[in-house]
Each structure stands twice: as structure tokens, then as C-alpha cells.
Amino acid sequence: MEYDFIIVGTGPAGASVAFALAQSPKQPKVLILEAGGLNDDKSLRTDGQRWLTFLQQDLNFGYKTSPQEHAGNRQIDYSRGKGLGGSSAINFGVFTVGAKHDYDTWAKLVNDEEFTWSCMQQRFKKIVTFHRDIPEGVDPKYASPLAKNHSSSGGGPLHVGYAKEWEEDLIPTLDLLSEGAGYPLNPDHNSGNPIGLSVLISSAYNGVRSTSKDLLGSLPENFTVKTFSAVEKVIFDGNRATRVVTVDGDTFLASKEVILSAGALDSPKILMHSGIGPLDQLSEYQIPVIHPSPFVGQNLRDHAFVPLVHQRKPGSSLSTRSVFYGSLKRQEEAMKQWQKDGTGEWSKYACEVGIGFFKLGERFLTSKEFERLPESEKEYLRDETVPHTEVFTHFPFHWFFPGGDFPRGDEDKLVDYSCFLVFLYNAQSRGEVRLQSRDPKVPLKFDPKFLGHEFDRRAAVESLREFIERAIESEGFKKAVVRQIVGPEGNSDEKLLEFWQQAMSSSWHMTGTAKMGRDGDEEAVVDEEFRVRGVKGLRVADMSVVPVLVSAHTQGVAYVTGYTCGEKLLKEYDLL
Ligand SMILES: Cc1cc2nc3c(=O)[nH]c(=O)nc-3n(C[C@H](O)[C@H](O)[C@H](O)COP(=O)(O)OP(=O)(O)OC[C@H]3O[C@@H](n4cnc5c(N)ncnc54)[C@H](O)[C@@H]3O)c2cc1C
Structure with a gap:
């Protein structure tokens, strides 16, 4: 034929x-x-x-990278x-x-x-x-996209938007990042200028x-x-x-x-x-x-990320996610509800997150690794719409943690945790x-030759350091935290890089x-x-x-x- x-x-x-x-x-x-x-x-x-x-x-070809020289020889x-x-x-x-x-x-x-x-x-x-x-x-300050930037009814067949129900600690977490850590807001991250903190637009609608x-x-x-x-x-x-x-x-x-x-x-x-x-x-x-x-x-080329996970003091957050994830019975009930009409807890938990695209500060811009980039690349990175890093909130980390304190249907081990992902952007390495x-x-x-270029190692270290200094070490965050579950063991270049090498993942981009x-x-x-x-x-x-x-x-x-x-x-x- x-x-x-x-x-x-x-x-x-x-x-x-x-x-x-x-x-x-x-x-x-x-x-x-x-x-x-x-x-x-x-x-x-x-x-x-x-x-x-x-x-x-x-559903997955199941590929892995070859051993990554700059990421502990791991196959990612x-x-x-x-x-x-x-x-x-x-x-x-x-x-x-x-x-x-x-x-x-x-x-x-x-x-x-x-x-x-x-x-x-x-x-x-x-x-x-x-x-x-x-x-x-x-409050729409984290999510109020301008009509001129988006299609509404009459657009195409791919439905995107916000989850119908948000987790209780989503807005408080974003408040902490904007008011406590001083990150700028951006209520319209898909406008062509992503810089700032928003609630995420997802490729999902009505729980589907x-x-x-x-x-x-x-x-x-x-x-x-x-x-x-x-x-x-x-x-x-x-x-x-x-x-x-x-x-x-x-x-x-x-x-x-x-x-x-x-x-x-x-x-x-x-x-x-x-x-x-x-x-x-x-x-x-x-x-x-x-x-x-x-x-x-x-x-x-690709993006990469590392997780930062902290256990929170009981009662310090409004989150109810550990109760849901801690009960298989509740999850089964919720699945029946979702099958019926797409609503319920499977269209709430881990369905809405915060996302921030940010510029990094002077330490990054004056680093020798930045200075040594070709002029065209420096010019690109200086454009007002180009972020140097990304941060993501509410990642459901417990699903990927091999054992430990996270809820896995065992109600004795309920842990209230926060998980941020910090991303490496603009990698110069060519795999x-x-x-x-x-x-x-x-x-x-x-x-992919992850972290193979000196700029990538510098950008990885500074992205993580800046987020830790601004957000994780802010008073508001520290006072609610019992301990770090996953994160670097110190704030030196060496410790931050070591953490990337051990914990980084591809973003599959x-x-x-x-x-x-x-x-x-x-x-x-x-x-x-x-x-x-x-x-x-x-x-x-x-x-x-x-x-x-x-x-x-x-x-x-x-x-x-x-x-x-x-x-x-x-x-x-x-x-x-
Ligand atoms: C785990 C994971 C999480 C991700 N998360 C996000 C996210 O949250 N947001 C986001 O924006 N992006 C995300 N991405 C990336 C995003 O999905 C990809 O960038 C995007 O799907 C790429 O589109 P594509 O059409 O180029 O390739 P693909 O989506 O990979 O499509 C390739 C297609 O070709 C088919 N194919 C392959 N070989 C053959 C062959 N020999 N013959 C016939 N068919 C073939 C495959 O089966 C597949 O259908 C993620 C990717 C992964 C894997």
C-alpha cells in the first residue's frame, strides 16, 4: 500500500x-x-x-545512560x-x-x-x-495568566490547566518562597517570560x-x-x-x-x-x-535535577498527604471514586505543585566558569526571559525512596515531609x-556527559547553594523542620558537587x-x-x-x- x-x-x-x-x-x-x-x-x-x-x-523503552564519569559512574x-x-x-x-x-x-x-x-x-x-x-x-497571585497569552475554549485537543483541588500546604509553601526567601512572583509562567514563582500548569484537566x-x-x-x-x-x-x-x-x-x-x-x-x-x-x-x-x-543536551527532602515537625504544616499515602485502603477507595468521575484524592495529591524559574546572583555571573563562556552564550544567559535554574515543590518523593521512613501503606510510619527539586539549566556539555x-x-x-563541562558543575553548585541559602536556611523553613532526609552534607563547592554526583537524575529532556x-x-x-x-x-x-x-x-x-x-x-x- x-x-x-x-x-x-x-x-x-x-x-x-x-x-x-x-x-x-x-x-x-x-x-x-x-x-x-x-x-x-x-x-x-x-x-x-x-x-x-x-x-x-x-510503556517504556527502559533506556539507561552509559556510566557517567562526572556522576559517580552511575548509569542514569x-x-x-x-x-x-x-x-x-x-x-x-x-x-x-x-x-x-x-x-x-x-x-x-x-x-x-x-x-x-x-x-x-x-x-x-x-x-x-x-x-x-x-x-x-x-489568592490568584500565583496563577492568573493573561487571556492574550493562551487559548481558551476553541483551542486544540490538548487540555491543560490547574488541578481542581490543591494540597493544603501548597500556598503556604509558595508564601515561604516568595515572602520568606524573596523569590519574585510570576502568575503566568507560559507567557514567554517564565521568570518567577507560579502554580504549575499541567497537561491534565479534571483529574485526567x-x-x-x-x-x-x-x-x-x-x-x-x-x-x-x-x-x-x-x-x-x-x-x-x-x-x-x-x-x-x-x-x-x-x-x-x-x-x-x-x-x-x-x-x-x-x-x-x-x-x-x-x-x-x-x-x-x-x-x-x-x-x-x-x-x-x-x-x-538535557536538564538534570536533585531532590531536597526534609521531615517537618508534627503540626507545623497543613499537609494531609501523608495520611492519604499512609493508607492503602484510602487509596483504593479514592481510586474507585476517580474511576467513577475523575474526582477525589487521586486528583488532589501530587496533582498541583509550585514551579519557579529564576536568575542566579552575582556569585554565578562573576564566576570564572561563566566568564569563560563564548560571548554569544553569555548574551543568551543575560536575556531577561532566560532562567538560570528551576525549582519545583511537592514532588512525591516517598515513591522513589528505597525503604526508610516514608509512608508505604504502613500507618505507623507516617512522615510529613517537604520535597523540592532543584534543576540544572543551560548545560554546556554536549553528549x-x-x-x-x-x-x-x-x-x-x-x-549525555552529565556535569562534563566546567560551567555545568558551577551552575549545578550555585543553583543548589542559592536555593539552600535563600529558602532552606530561611527562618520560616528552619523552624518547621526536624531534619534533612535527603540533601548535601555541607555547603562547600565540594560537598554540593558531591551531592549532585550522587543524587542527580536526568529530566528526560x-x-x-x-x-x-x-x-x-x-x-x-x-x-x-x-x-x-x-x-x-x-x-x-x-x-x-x-x-x-x-x-x-x-x-x-x-x-x-x-x-x-x-x-x-x-x-x-x-x-x-
Ligand atoms: C519519565 C519522563 C518524565 C517527563 N516529564 C516531563 C514533564 O513533566 N513535562 C514535560 O514537558 N516533559 C517531560 N518529559 C519529556 C517529554 O515527555 C518529551 O520531551 C517529549 O515527549 C518528547 O517528544 P517527542 O515526540 O520528541 O518524543 P517521544 O515522546 O519520546 O515520542 C517518540 C515516539 O516514537 C516512538 N518510536 C520510537 N522508536 C520507534 C520506531 N523505531 N518505530 C516506530 N515508533 C518509534 C515511541 O514509541 C514514541 O511514541 C518527560 C519524559 C520522561 C521520559
């Missing part, structure tokens, strides 16, 4: 390519191939369990979602779009206005329906998580979706891509384009198995070369993904492994039309191509990346 377009992968990017093409009245024939299954079990959408879905093995979890929705089906539901300057930088790098914030903001409005309602009686599968819900008849169809490679006639072959040996023909949206760890793999990649790697595994492309798999087998079932080798660039950029794997350089009829549209490590959790970027590619295809093939 021949199709006009074949899209590989249904994460935010692939689903958005499809969603854009579905708007064509000319009904091009589109085939969507997805490695995993339907992901149609309703309970996978339980808002309060969004932190746990990634542990389900059938490098999860990727499998099945309809891709990684959005297993992610934590943080819905952030990043800084205006990220997109304007992208547009400048590739010399195309289509990537500016003003164009991307319009696309967000087509993909997303934003629900602005917050619980009654809550949203995933990119929601964009595939009402595809017209000219679309075919095939699950359990992992693509091995693209086949070329001369240098034109004409077919894809799955690992099970099925072949599908594409008369116009193949679009790879298999994500930043798998699109490079498909390229390499198709003969597009670094010559040394292709020849080592005897893969016939279609086009040498030395930067396929290079330029990998890589590499072939390690000729067998397409074997994943690439993933080496892998970016840049098939980077987009303008003519003359020798590192560019694709051009600004998403076309793979050196061949015809093949594009990559997912986080692989994004040439900027955006100041956000990356699902939003993946959605608009895919949608931009879809719009370009509609235009180029005169489909509107």
Missing part, C-alpha cells in the same frame, strides 16, 4: 505533525507507525499517579515512552513552554522567522485548550492526564495508525526516501515524505540504520552508506548517542541529536524545513532537531516542533 506521508512515532512531535496534516481538505494519505501499543487503559490517565506511569515496563535512568502518546504518556505532566528568547534564538540560528516566539505562541494556541479555573478562595494521543482522537479517514510497528530503517531509490521497513519485515511506501518523529534517542538510530550518520560508526557495523552525516547523534550494534533491536549507546541549522552550519543534520540534508523525501521532526536547550520541560516544545513541520508540509505540498 502506498501513502503520501509516513510518520514514525506518536509522541508530542509525531502526533502534532499528524494533527497539522489532518487539517488538509485535500485528504493526503497518511500512515502513522508506532513501535508500542494503544495505551488505552483508562487508569494510566490518573492525574495523581502521573509520577509512577514511567515505571510500567510495557533515561526512560522513553513507548506506545500512542510516546513519552507524554509516561511523563510527569509539567506543561511549560519556556522563554521567548529560546525561540527567537532558534529562529536566528536557522534564519527562519517561523521559529520565533510570536509564531510558536500561535501554534500553542492551536494545539492547546487552556483551562484557567483555580480553586475557589485561592492529557497526552499526545489526544491529538490523534479524531483523525479523518485518510489516516491509518499501526501500532506495534517499530521502524528499522528507511529505504532509498538513489537518494530519495521511498519506503520504510519495520523490524518485523513489513514494508510501506511513501510517495512524498517520510517523517521521523521517534524522539531524540530513536530518530538518530533510524537514520543510522538507514545509512545516514557518522562514517566511522556506519563502517564499524557494516551499514551501507547513503549519506555521510557526521553530526547525527552528536550535540545531545552523544552512538551505534553499538548492527541489530536494529539494540538501542544506541547514550552518553533529551534535545539536539539531529540538530537543525542553516546552510553552512556543518553540524546541521536537517535544514529549517526539517529536511535531512543530503537526501530527498526524508524529514526529522521531534526533539532531535531542536537546536536550543529550551528553558522548560520539553513536551510543549515537542508539540510545537511537530506542528511547525506539519504546517511546512501543508504549504510545500499545497495541501490547504
Whole structure:
């Protein structure tokens, strides 16, 4: 069977390519191939369990990094979602779009206005329906987005917004950070300027998580979706891509384009198995070369985070979460309620958090590591919309703590704790993904080179130090705390770095492994039309191509990346 377009992968990017093409009245024939299954079990959408879905093995490729030299030689979890929705089906539901300057930088790098914030903001409005309602009686100072920055009714199929019910200690925690620690407020973190403290907008609504599968819900008849169809490679006639072959040996023909949206760890793999990649790697595994492309798999970037966990004095916080998490019976009852109508405690606990994007102070800006950055990078970091770090509140840490004092259905061990996550932003380290087998079932080798650059180590240390000095050591916080459960053993550079090395995790924001660039950029794997350089009829549209490590959790970027590619295809093939 021949199709006009074949899209590989249904994460935010692939689903958005499809969603854009579905708007064509000319009904091009589109085939969507997805490695995993339907992901149609309703309970996978339980808002309060969004932190746990990634542990389900059938929904996750289960990747790990290679041993990380600067992180205690640990192999760090490098999860990727499998099945309809891709990684959005297993992610934590943080819905952030990043800084205006990220997109304007992208547009400048590739010399195309289509990537500016003003164009991307319009696309967000087509993909997303934003629900602005917050619980009654809550002061809107942490959550009052301006209408002009968001779509409301009449937006797209991806529903985002605030949880209906907030945990009792959410606002007091944010008050502590704003009034006690002096962090600035920002009631509209998705406005293009994320700087400041807000209540988080999540990819969830009415207790139900949203995933990119929601964009595939009402595809017209000219679309075919095939699950359990992992693509091995693209086949070329001369240098034109004409077919894809799955690992099970099925072949599908594409008369116009193949679009790879298999994500930043798998699109490079498909390229390499198709003969597009670094010559040394292709020849080592005897893969016939279609086009040498030395930067396929290079330029990998990511965010990272560490947790800070403290036990609070009994009665010092208003939190009731430990009572819920401490009772399996209560959790079961709540699940019955959630199954019935999406309400109850599974749409309250860990469903709303605080998020802050901040600039760091003079100690960071005058450090030798900052000084030694290229001028263009310093200029980028000085832009008013670009944060230097992120802080996150109310992470349900007890689920990930191996034993210890946390509630696990045992009411004797109820502990009231606070958990903040501190993020490393703007990492300068460039990692890589590499072939390690000729067998397409074997994943690439993933080496993000976490903390491999001196700037990253400085930014990690200063992000953590500044948050500890401002928030954790503030009178308001200290007086409510019994002890630190997880955190550094001191405030020196060495102790702070040691803590990062032992406790850091990837944020799963892998970016840049098939980077987009303008003519003359020798590192560019694709051009600004998403076309793979050196061949015809093949594009990559997912986080692989994004040439900027955006100041956000990356699902939003993946959605608009895919949608931009879809719009370009509609235009180029005169489909509107
Ligand atoms: C545990 C976790 C938590 C996260 N939390 C957040 C968060 O809270 N907020 C946020 O903004 N971002 C978060 N992210 C990141 C975010 O989900 C990703 O940036 C985003 O999903 C990337 O979109 P994508 O379309 O590029 O790739 P993916 O979402 O990874 O989609 C790739 C798709 O391609 C399919 N595929 C792969 N190989 C093949 C093949 N050979 N053939 C056919 N199909 C294939 C996969 O099954 C998948 O459907 C998280 C990610 C993870 C893993």
C-alpha cells in the first residue's frame, strides 16, 4: 500500500505533525507507525499517579545512560515512552513552554522567522485548550495568566490547566518562597517570560492526564495508525526516501515524505540504520552508506535535577498527604471514586505543585566558569526571559525512596515531609548517542556527559547553594523542620558537587541529536524545513532537531516542533 506521508512515532512531535496534516481538505494519505501499543487503559490517565506511569515496563523503552564519569559512574535512568502518546504518556505532566528568547534564538540560528516566539505562541494556541479555573478562595497571585497569552475554549485537543483541588500546604509553601526567601512572583509562567514563582500548569484537566494521543482522537479517514510497528530503517531509490521497513519485515511506501518523529534517542538510530550518520560508526557495523552525516547523534543536551527532602515537625504544616499515602485502603477507595468521575484524592495529591524559574546572583555571573563562556552564550544567559535554574515543590518523593521512613501503606510510619527539586539549566556539555550494534533491536549507546563541562558543575553548585541559602536556611523553613532526609552534607563547592554526583537524575529532556541549522552550519543534520540534508523525501521532526536547550520541560516544545513541520508540509505540498 502506498501513502503520501509516513510518520514514525506518536509522541508530542509525531502526533502534532499528524494533527497539522489532518487539517488538509485535500485528504493526503497518511500512515502513522508506532513501535508500542494503544495505551488505552483508562487508569494510566490518573492525574495523581502521573509520577509512577514511567515505571510500567510495557510503556517504556527502559533506556539507561552509559556510566557517567562526572556522576559517580552511575548509569542514569533515561526512560522513553513507548506506545500512542510516546513519552507524554509516561511523563510527569509539567506543561511549560519556556522563554521567548529560546525561540527567537532558534529562529536566528536557522534564519527562519517561523521559529520565533510570536509564531510558536500561535501554534500553542492551536494545539492547546487552556483551562484557567483555580480553586475557589485561592489568592490568584500565583496563577492568573493573561487571556492574550493562551487559548481558551476553541483551542486544540490538548487540555491543560490547574488541578481542581490543591494540597493544603501548597500556598503556604509558595508564601515561604516568595515572602520568606524573596523569590519574585510570576502568575503566568507560559507567557514567554517564565521568570518567577507560579502554580504549575499541567497537561491534565479534571483529574485526567492529557497526552499526545489526544491529538490523534479524531483523525479523518485518510489516516491509518499501526501500532506495534517499530521502524528499522528507511529505504532509498538513489537518494530519495521511498519506503520504510519495520523490524518485523513489513514494508510501506511513501510517495512524498517520510517523517521521523521517534524522539531524540530513536530518530538518530533510524537514520543510522538507514545509512545516514557518522562514517566511522556506519563502517564499524557494516551499514551501507547513503549519506555521510557526521553530526547525527552528536550535540545531545538535557536538564538534570536533585531532590531536597526534609521531615517537618508534627503540626507545623497543613499537609494531609501523608495520611492519604499512609493508607492503602484510602487509596483504593479514592481510586474507585476517580474511576467513577475523575474526582477525589487521586486528583488532589501530587496533582498541583509550585514551579519557579529564576536568575542566579552575582556569585554565578562573576564566576570564572561563566566568564569563560563564548560571548554569544553569555548574551543568551543575560536575556531577561532566560532562567538560570528551576525549582519545583511537592514532588512525591516517598515513591522513589528505597525503604526508610516514608509512608508505604504502613500507618505507623507516617512522615510529613517537604520535597523540592532543584534543576540544572543551560548545560554546556554536549553528549552523544552512538551505534553499538548492527541489530536494529539494540538501542544506541547514550552518553549525555552529565556535569562534563566546567560551567555545568558551577551552575549545578550555585543553583543548589542559592536555593539552600535563600529558602532552606530561611527562618520560616528552619523552624518547621526536624531534619534533612535527603540533601548535601555541607555547603562547600565540594560537598554540593558531591551531592549532585550522587543524587542527580536526568529530566528526560533529551534535545539536539539531529540538530537543525542553516546552510553552512556543518553540524546541521536537517535544514529549517526539517529536511535531512543530503537526501530527498526524508524529514526529522521531534526533539532531535531542536537546536536550543529550551528553558522548560520539553513536551510543549515537542508539540510545537511537530506542528511547525506539519504546517511546512501543508504549504510545500499545497495541501490547504
Ligand atoms: C519519565 C519522563 C518524565 C517527563 N516529564 C516531563 C514533564 O513533566 N513535562 C514535560 O514537558 N516533559 C517531560 N518529559 C519529556 C517529554 O515527555 C518529551 O520531551 C517529549 O515527549 C518528547 O517528544 P517527542 O515526540 O520528541 O518524543 P517521544 O515522546 O519520546 O515520542 C517518540 C515516539 O516514537 C516512538 N518510536 C520510537 N522508536 C520507534 C520506531 N523505531 N518505530 C516506530 N515508533 C518509534 C515511541 O514509541 C514514541 O511514541 C518527560 C519524559 C520522561 C521520559
